[in-house]
Amino acid sequence: MARRSDHTREEQYEMVLAAAREIVVAGGLEALTARKVANAIGYSPGTLYNLFDDFDDLIVHLNGRTLDELHEHLSSVPRTQDPMRDLKRLLRAYLGYLEDNRNLWNVLFEYRLPNNRSLPDWYVNKVAKVLGLIEVALSPLCPSRDPDTLADSARVLWASLHGICSLSGSGKLQVVSDQTVHKMAETLVDCFVSGLQTVHE
Amino acid sequence: MARRSDHTREEQYEMVLAAAREIVVAGGLEALTARKVANAIGYSPGTLYNLFDDFDDLIVHLNGRTLDELHEHLSSVPRTQDPMRDLKRLLRAYLGYLEDNRNLWNVLFEYRLPNNRSLPDWYVNKVAKVLGLIEVALSPLCPSRDPDTLADSARVLWASLHGICSLSGSGKLQVVSDQTVHKMAETLVDCFVSGLQTVHE
DNA sequence: CGTATATATTGAACGACGTTCAATTAAACC
DNA sequence: GGTTTAATTGAACGTCGTTCAATATATACG
Structure with a gap:
């Protein structure tokens, strides 16, 4: 399964950061996991790695927003x-x-x-x-x-x-x-x- | 295998904290793992739980020493x-x-x-x-x-x-x-x- | 319109993590 | 010496971030 065209790359980026934000707000850093973010946006964990170098990178972007x-x-x-x-x-x-x-x-x-x-x-x-x-x-x-x-x-x-x-x-x-x-x-x-x-x- | 009498409980405590200290000095917090500490003192991971509630407790004790x-x-x-x-x-x-x-x-x-x-x-x-x-x-x-x-x-x-x-x-x-x-x-x-x-x- | 190419996506798999616990062994006691 | 007691083990569990071959779809081309 692949090549869905549900969202653009930018939309995904926004969705990820929004989901990450919600998860952190609700449960702090310890609640923030790659699988949970992926699940929240309806994609698989692997997809996150199209958008971010790694999970640290994702957190840095979240912190940028903050x-x-x-x-x-x-x-x-x-x-x-x-x-x-x-x-x-x-x-x-x-x-x-x-x-x-x-x-x-x-x-x-x-x-x-x-x-x-x-x-x-x-x-x-x-x-x-x-x-x-x-x-x-x-x-x-x-x-x-x-x-x-x-x-x-x-x-x-x-x-x-x-x-x-x-x-x-x-x-x-x-x-x-x-x-x-x-x-x-x-x-x-x-x-x-x-x-x-x-x-x- | 069990009931070795190599060390007293106090000796084990000292060994654990000394090993933990060395590991942190060498590699920081990210290098400090239960398995590594256990290995360093020649016991299995489970033994740590005779001495500490959990790994957090071990770190708190290490910080106490610091x-x-x-x-x-x-x-x-x-x-x-x-x-x-x-x-x-x-x-x-x-x-x-x-x-x-x-x-x-x-x-x-x-x-x-x-x-x-x-x-x-x-x-x-x-x-x-x-x-x-x-x-x-x-x-x-x-x-x-x-x-x-x-x-x-x-x-x-x-x-x-x-x-x-x-x-x-x-x-x-x-x-x-x-x-x-x-x-x-x-x-x-x-x-x-x-x-x-x-x-x- | 059909075919080839390219790429986004998946999900199982990997190794490492903290933690648990039945099984095992040795010390302690009578 | 047999029984009790407890320390120790190591495999197992569920989690984590991360990887990657397989796959399915969008796109480009003939």
Whole structure:
């Protein structure tokens, strides 16, 4: 049996990512298997390998979609020129997305490519796009306008926030409530922004 | 075949964790399998289930050992009363341990228990012990001596540092060198400590 | 219109994984 | 020495990602 013309390659790609998304939303990464995705779209497992190099590749594409979603969600927060205010709003939006899309967020950050493989350029660009939002918010704090320093600061803040969400989410910080996570994240932003001002003077 | 008296239960436990450690050091988490551990200690896979609930349990015990090692390594840094100096030294020691024990560190933080299982108390205590080292270093900065605030600050700093190391280690921050990681971590400590002082005034 | 070519699709098969458990063996006890 | 007890085995189960010869259909051509 072969050569069905039910769907184009692009349609299949969309179907796969949509199915993968649903499966992850419902059951997390551990629920996401090749057979289950194939079954959900009405094709056999082998067909997935026409569209993706391997299952890791599929997950990376799914994560790309999640990054797009996250970027869109964060883009909707209004910007003033007050870094502290803007960053607090970004933080709220970020934590909001995390709460509403826990499993997608988990896959986004917990999934690691096997040993020596590195993420594709288009993926790295999506990350950079999100980081750009933080850079914009931070930029009034970097008087020297040194783009490298600004980028570094944004990455530090982004990564730090990730650390808080990640460790607390995996139960490795004896953090009990989302409330505590929010408080810790606020502490981070408060201290970091305030410290950044001091350091740059 | 059964009832060998080659080793006591305790000896077996030690052998398993030593073998698991070696396997992880050599090949990371993906190389760690039940059959390989069993083979390394000269027993069959089934024997592992006399010592551990399941393979997850084994990994948690291995991570417990890693936490002990990390605590011991961090304990060796001398303490002054200068938070910034102490934290910088702790940071250096931390990054040193990470560089020397990459795969162990990766397993420590990347491994997540399946869905709803939570880490055992003895494990949480080991985490708290490491956090205690940061609390001690931070304590001169918390004039109110409010233990909860102090604990939160320590956790924020710890988690933030983890975020930097974790994201850069997985290639999700387009960070190229260990040098950059070190620089970002220094930025974090600088800003956080400086900000903490400002916020508390 | 029929035939040849090309390709999308399948599903069984492979090896590896964690895990289980009846069978087996040796230690411990009386 | 016979009986009980328990540690150990290794084959087996169901799962996983992945492969690939076989197959069926769409397309191109004569």
